[in-house]
Amino acid sequence: MSESTKYLLDEEHLPKAWYNLAADLEAPAPPVNPGTGQPMGPDDLTRLFATGVVEQEMSTERWIDIPQPVREVYRLWRPSPLIRARRLEKALDTPARIFFKYEGVSPAGSHKPNSAIAQAFYNQQDGVKRLVTETGAGQWGSSLAFAGDLFDLDVRVYMVKISFNQKPYRRALMETYGATCIASPSSETAAGRAILEANPDSNGSLGIAISEAVEIAASRDDTKYALGSVMNHVCLHQTIIGEEAMMQMEMADADPDIVIGCVGGGSNFAGLAFPYMREKLKGKAVRCIGVEPTSCPTLTKGAVAYDFGDTGKLTPLVRMHTLGSGFMPPGTHAGGLRYHGMAPMVSLAMEKGLMEARSYQQTECFAAAVTFARNEGIVPAPESSHAIKAVMDEALRCKAEGKADTILFNLSGHGHFDMQAYTDYFGGKMTDTPFDQAALDASLATLPKVAV
Ligand SMILES: *Cc1c(COP(=O)(O)O)cnc(C)c1O
Numbered sequence: 001m002s003e004s005t006k007y008l009l010d011e012e013h014l015p016k017a018w019y020n021l022a023a024d025l026e027a028p029a030p031p032v033n034p035g036t037g038q039p040m041g042p043d044d045l046t047r048l049f050a051t052g053v054v055e056q057e058m059s060t061e062r063w064i065d066i067p068q069p070v071r072e073v074y075r076l077w078r079p080s081p082l083i084r085a086r087r088l089e090k091a092l093d094t095p096a097r098i099f100f101k102y103e104g105v106s107p108a109g110s111h112k113p114n115s116a117i118a119q120a121f122y123n124q125q126d127g128v129k130r131l132v133t134e135t136g137a138g139q140w141g142s143s144l145a146f147a148g149d150l151f152d153l154d155v156r157v158y159m160v161k162i163s164f165n166q167k168p169y170r171r172a173l174m175e176t177y178g179a180t181c182i183a184s185p186s187s188e189t190a191a192g193r194a195i196l197e198a199n200p201d202s203n204g205s206l207g208i209a210i211s212e213a214v215e216i217a218a219s220r221d222d223t224k225y226a227l228g229s230v231m232n233h234v235c236l237h238q239t240i241i242g243e244e245a246m247m248q249m250e251m252a253d254a255d256p257d258i259v260i261g262c263v264g265g266g267s268n269f270a271g272l273a274f275p276y277m278r279e280k281l282k283g284k285a286v287r288c289i290g291v292e293p294t295s296c297p298t299l300t301k302g303a304v305a306y307d308f309g310d311t312g313k314l315t316p317l318v319r320m321h322t323l324g325s326g327f328m329p330p331g332t333h334a335g336g337l338r339y340h341g342m343a344p345m346v347s348l349a350m351e352k353g354l355m356e357a358r359s360y361q362q363t364e365c366f367a368a369a370v371t372f373a374r375n376e377g378i379v380p381a382p383e384s385s386h387a388i389k390a391v392m393d394e395a396l397r398c399k400a401e402g403k404a405d406t407i408l409f410n411l412s413g414h415g416h417f418d419m420q421a422y423t424d425y426f427g428g429k430m431t432d433t434p435f436d437q438a439a440l441d442a443s444l445a446t447l448p449k450v451a452v
């Protein structure tokens with residue numbers, strides 16, 4: 001067994017293809033037009049998305065080549081390091097071996113550019129001039145801003161107003177990459193104006209910001225929409241994480257018994273876990289665990305149903321685990337995990353028994369993140385701290401059982417733009433909201449009825 005801590009691949013070993021789990025599992029149910037109740041085809045989707053992306057959304061090919069211009073940009077930070085958390089192992093006094101794939105080395109500080117770069121490339125191929133999107137905490141917005149800069153696309157980001165005001169540095173990062181960041185609700189769209197008329201002081205929400213971005217994309221021929229999670233093509237782009245990790249685990253002469261990732265829309269978890277699910281389908285013994293906040297427990301408490309992707313009920317209906325598109329999770333610091341739905345492919349993996357899910361409160365996740373930072377040096381994003389809490393629990397279980405399991409997790413991003421959350425945690429200002437079952441029941445009662 002090697003004694004090193006870091007497993008670095010050279011650029012030669014940058015994967016040449018993304019892995020599509022749909023080829024080995026089954027194609028997820030098609031999106032449905034909420035107006036007609038009919039399944040949607042590629043033509044319906046190319047109104048909003050680039051053709052290359054729509055092809056991937058529907059594809060059941062096992063391997064999809066990563067275009068050369070995308071690989072060239074990936075080289076700026078990929079392959080990302082695989083690191084063995086030896087100091088954390090020692091601190092926990094566990095026989096378990098803990099490895100993590102570190103996606104915080106990307107320019108935007110998370111896994112999100114893996115898909116932003118690919119989406120910008122396919123839009124440039126289509127002759128698109130402008131991309132619009134929404135962002136909550138700002139991680140997706142800054143990733144797309146960076147990608148648009150490299151592929152000559154004008155990027156407009158509708159940022160949830162409360163984050164726009166609270167996270168000025170994320171906005172500054174988007175502007176540094178040349179994008180325009182607009183507080184949502186804005187007066188630029190009918191959707192935004194309607195909200196402002198009813199409530200001029202609206203803090204905004206991800207659902208409203210999606211409605212604004214979709215409205216702009218649908219109204220202009222030179223403009224398309226880009227989404228940072230949930231969709232099949234986003235999960236596909238993220239599989240470069242797992243494909244690299246497999247090669248690096250081999251360098252480490254190790255093989256994971258457990259693979260762990262936090263889940264918001266599901267893309268970073270999918271990116272690491274789907275390649276391992278491929279092996280699991282062939283008989284490999286590996287547990288895959290998705291970790292979510294107790295306040296927004298999509299996989300652990302949601303229903304599997306067709307639902308809207310946004311609060312404004314403008315998007316296609318997608319079959320997934322959902323808390324209902326009107327469900328309003330309490331404001332926590334893990335903004336990237338506050339989403340009512342789930343990637344349909346992750347939902348399918350859950351239904352097929354390929355993975356398990358669990359949830360944690362935010363204070364216990366921050367405690368885990370601080371322990372991690374004090375041993376490994378990296379300050380995790382609040383989202384990633386959920387994965388770390390699960391890793392530590394599994395490592396302590398191994399200690400209790402005298403088992404030397406190998407654990408691999410995705411450290412989806414660093415927390416350098418989230419230090420206010422750490423300040424709140426240290427100041428005792430962070431609280432855990434009890435889960436509101438009545439609110440969930442009420443929300444699920446309003447799910448759209450779809451006969452497919
Ligand atoms: C956006 C984000 C997430 C959640 O999104 P997924 O699609 O579930 O991966 C997790 N971690 C970080 C650092 C993020 O920026």
